Amino acid sequence: MTENKQSGESIVPDLHKKIKAAFKSFDYESNNNVDVREIGTIIYSLGCFPTQADLHDIIAEVEEDHTGCIPLDKFLPAMTKVLLEHKFPPIPEDLLLQAFEVLDKQKKGYLEPEELTKHMTEEGELFTQEEMEEMLTALADHKNNYVYYKDLISQLTIDPDL
């Protein structure tokens, strides 16, 4: 998708730079290690949309034997492969809209907080209570607490070429 004018040789070093930059943001001790719990954030921020199962697989591949740490020298090749193969492509906007509409059975154009909470915390890749509260704080309308999903989708989707 991005930078397709560049030759194949220069893509990989570019990806390496990108991955390292994201990794470094969470490397608090400056020792090329990050906490395994940050890995989801790092991968997401690189523009990927892995499932929870995907994340588990990656972690199994790169985690340093139950230390809870992920070293850069293992993460870098694994993540490069992910990006080169476009393994976890972004969700197209229209698909996302459909997803919301499925949940909005009465076609109101918005979701009530209780509806959304039930789905998010009881189905699929479950949200924690904290995540749910955060989501409502971020996305729900101030006055009536409804989630007007149509507006949100265009505001919050991924930047291209990231």
Add this chain to the structure above:
Amino acid sequence: MGCGVSKSNQFHKSSGKAIRSAILIQRWYRQYVARTEMRRRYTWHIFQSIEYSGEQAQIKLYNFLGYLMDNFTPASNERNLISHIFRENEVCRDAEWERYFCYKNIEVPEIYSGPHLTFPLTVEQAVGLVEAFRNKKQLHSRYVLQLLLETWKQLRMLPNINRISTCHSKEITICGDLHGQLDDLLLIFYKNDMPSLEKPYVFNGDFVDRGKDSIEILLILFSFLLVYPSEVHLNRGNHEDHIINLRYGFTKEVLTKYKMHGKRILKLLQKIFSWLPLATVIDQKVLVLHGGISDTTDLGVLARVDRHNYVSALRPPKKRHQSSASLSVDSDIDEDIWSPNKMFLRRKSLTFLKTVPRDSFQNRSLQDFSDRIQVNPADELCQRRPSVFNLGNAAPEKEMAASVSSESLSVIDEWKQILDLLWSDPMNQDGCVPNEVRGGGCYWGPDVTEDFLNRHNLQLLIRSHECKQEGYEFCHNRKVLTLFSASNYYDVGSNRGAYVKLGPDLVPYLFQYQASSMIRELTVRQSVGRTERSALKVLREQMFAHKTDLICAFKTFDSDNTGLVCLSDWASAVESVMHLDLPWRMLRYQLVPCKTNGGMIDYHEWFDELAIKGPNADHIDQSLLETLYRHRSTFETIFRIVDADNSGFITIEDFRQTWMLLSVYLKMEITDDTISDLVVTIDRNQDGSIDIDEFMEAFRLTDKKSRLERGRSMFMGTATDLTKLEGDPNI
């Protein structure tokens, strides 16, 4: 969740389709949160990197001015210009000081609606003062001076290190940097009550600069100090320093609010700052100080220093025994101190130099120094020594030199102790290295903390000095707590503030807050966006200010002169010029809003997007404006130094000389004609003096996009006009 049974049955019946939809939404939302978190991190990074590089510039500038001072011949005009900032606060007798700061003949007019103070101060008056400031009243200069005098008398009685105990009260509250943000102090008092016999407080420095109510904060803290001298404790911060105040806003604030007596107030504050205690120890176990420690920090030494000799932490103190007439005739010269540490100690001229015959020095002008700025002062020192000791009658001077050396070493040691205490930052790695980012103090590691606490039989170090997103942060195995009490420090929504309470168990209980009700309205999404936009605006300004260097750097990647570079090269070029170690690739879309040609960036077009608005800038050279803009805070600092009587105006001649100073500092060629052009533009009423504030205000960066948007809103309602604007290639 209050749904009936039937509804949950419906959910269970709902298909794989609903589940798949839920999954999509969950994944999408998590991704959004992760990106937001990443953005917040580099926003933070941007502000920090720019803030710190500002502090370093201040110290470098100060050292540079000192260097210039050392090397001018006494007759030089330039020297007089800046010599006064190095003039020592003479230690006068009390009577002299009282006479100088006498408030008694200052009349308070009838129409004054602020608080009236009578001394000794009562708690009702202190509380009344808080209320008055909350209602945006200003305290009359008569009362300010009176209050400051009383404060000074009180502070002089305090030791360098206050030792306090939790046994007489329930809990001690400790606050970090406030930086002139009155709203935060009011919020703390609201949540935690004001100081009282049952509610002791420690305020850990940096009360002033940057925020707009620094003097009000000082007045509040000082009045509570006077009312509850055993319950209120103030530690000095690195911003309780008149040199730093010149640059970071406190000096300006006082002079603006107190036009007639501001200068006296500032002078009195200089003394007061030097008398602020250096640290506080709680129950002999918890040490509270502003910056930090180094591997040489010794509380014993710190307890014994004459702290009031360090009017500014940026220079070593005057040594009294050297005032003998045979050595120095010129009262402007300070005695020398051998400086082994080249990093950030200013090397001063030897008093002995006065006796060296004139022809051994060249008659230097300002311009000659431009290539000497990078010289290693330590080397200089070694070169000079032989000439000093080769003087006739060397014997008595040698002795003096020897005793000066050994005395000087201990003065240096003391000075370093104080510098480290006020300026250091913790780091994650073991060891102790000079703090090159700030230009003063050290970075110290967990091993140093461990060793220091053991040596002094302490269990916790509480410090401030660094802004933290949550208002506080533990490090070094929870042995060091950083506490920062100025919320929204970088921008609305950027960080929370915090204070800590310690009871007899000495377990820290942390309280966080964020001032301004506006914050509570903002959602997570919005507050990150705002802070980020501010950070990026600052960054874009900085990049514009480096335009010439950047274009040069781009050209090295663009040998065919196409005007285009790829993203990778763009990032490398930018880092090589800006040295801010930021993730440029991630920032690229916020910094380069123009369209790209297949992944390539047109760097000329990018710069056209930004434009400087200067005072009738057309006829003034573009690169001059750029330089002025980049160094505007340095320039303003020099301005204020030049404005010796703090009047807010400088003469044309001074302005010209200031510019000469700056051009040497920047290693820039500048002709007299160019300066004259600038002068003509600025001195609009042709009265021979220049208003500093007006001049600085003139340099604001506007970018084309926001100008267009503003322009568009003036045409609202006329659709055809809008489209015309967009299509015009000349805009």
